[in-house]
Amino acid sequence: MIKGKKIILGISGGIAAYKMTNVASMLYKLGADVHVIMTKNACQFITPKTFEVLTKNKVYVDTFDETPDDAVNVPHISLGQTADCFLIAPATANIIAKLAHGIADDMLTTTVLPARCPMLICPSMNGYMLENQVVQENIEILAKRGYKIIESEYGNLACGYEGKGKLPKEEILVEHILNAVEYDHDMVGKKVMISAGPTEESLDPVRILTNHSSGKMGFALARVAAKRGADVTLVTGPVNLSTPLGVERVDIVSAEDMYNEITSRAPEKDIIIMAAAIADYTPVSVADNKIKKQDGDMSIPLKRTKDVLKGLGENKKEGQFICGFSMETENMLENSKAKLVKKNADMICANNLKVPGAGYKVDTNIITIIKKDSVRELPIMSKDEAAYEILSEIIG
Ligand code: CTP
Secondary structure: OOOOOEEEEEEOOOHHHHHHHHHHHHHHHOOOEEEEEEOOOHHHOOOHHHHHHHHOOOOEOOOOOOOHHHHHHOHHHHHHHHOOEEEEEEEOHHHHHHHHOOOOOOHHHHHHOOOOOOEEEEEOOOHHHHHOHHHHHHHHHHHHOOOEEOOOEEEEOOOOOEEEEEOOOHHHHHHHHHHHHOOOOOOOOOEEEEEEOEOOEEOOOOOEEOOOOOOHHHHHHHHHHHHOOOEEEEEEOOOOOOOOOOOEEEEOOOHHHHHHHHHHHHHHOOEEEEOOEOOOEEEOOOOOOOOOOOOOOOOOOEEEOOOHHHHHHHOOOOOOEEEEEEEEOOOHHHHHHHHHHHOOOOEEEEEEOOOOOOOOOOOEEOOEEEOOOOEEEOOOEEHHHHHHHHHHHHHO
């Protein structure tokens, strides 16, 4: 939840400074307590007054610009120490160099030093400046110290060049802040792989066998795991969903693709969650040309695909946690418990497609979490909330 969170926006002197008015406004509307600190150069592009009107908070530029109350609460210490997230954007080569080397000669750089919250920085400048080795080395230093580097984008730059260095869209910056403050970062260091969506099995060049999976549950798991700090790989069948921020996405089509992509990456993962609806059967052969209709009925010979989850269970490495899903329309508990044992999984998330509010297309789910010694029924909740509960159950 961002509501009530103290967010500091540190703005240095780049033309993209004007975009930060939208960022400040969007955060304010979400209920955040937004504090803006500007460098003197940033004030060449936009005035502090604009941010004061948008955030209803005093904007700091000069370290010595204190009101009587500030003398007690010393803003350059208290702001940083009580912040929940600190975003520096646009970050010029100059501010990056100062932060990398501990120089604290203005309000912004001085406030950064006592801050103990997630630090985000978005380098934004001319592409040639950005490529310069010293700038890259300074960015590297900040990354090593735990700063989250928000990559700038390619595009037309204010200097007339086309290249990398453009500040990303305001929505993306806000999304990064939401990621940083929405959840506790209790999955940092965990390598998580999640499968999602349907698979498609070709019959001929025009036809496929597939299912109704939307991929929403798997994507919710990937999104929430990334927000909790995990290193997430999402292997997905064909879906119409955008990749959650910070998630590595691998697109696949068939059950065989899914088997190959998941199995080859599995040994290095700490947690694997199989939320994909993978075809159990695939056509024995794929026709080279369109199959023409004939009189009467037809049947298609199918062969079994490999069970990815079962393979993972059989080759589970020490300390690895394997979670499967179970989609049923009858005898949900009994069938799902059997899958837990048969596939040697650590946990199965079961849901009944016939219950309203559960299943593929909807944004809610009703999950029963089954482990070897326990069964926990979750009430109806959004897929993001269900994802949070599932991940919490896994990390304990
Ligand atoms: N699964 C898999 N490989 C397959 C089929 C399913 O890894 N070829 C995984 C799914 O991703 C899910 C779990 O196995 O995590 C259970 O899938 P589900 O379709 O509910 O069950 P099945 O094992 O396929 O059995 P049935 O279709 O008979 O219910």
